[in-house]
Ligand SMILES: [Ca+2]
């Protein structure tokens with residue numbers, strides 16, 4: 770489950786990365802984040818599946834390009 774990131778340094782309107790692996794190997798149907806973002810900021814998450822060999826895709830961005838996973842979960 771990557772979280773954070775989302776900067777757009779190259780200013781192409783698309784996130785350059787999707788943050789680090791926030792939680793790994795979750796087997797429940799829900800996860801809890803007890804931290805609170807600072808005022809005017811927010812937390813967001815992309816949930817991925819994982820099998821015995823690899824983490825699944827982060828899906829496609831609004832340009833239908835697969836999101837780069839720069840924070841692959843172990
Ligand atoms: Ca970008």
Ligand SMILES: [Ca+2]
Nearest residue numbers: 793794842843
């Ligand atoms: Ca894992």
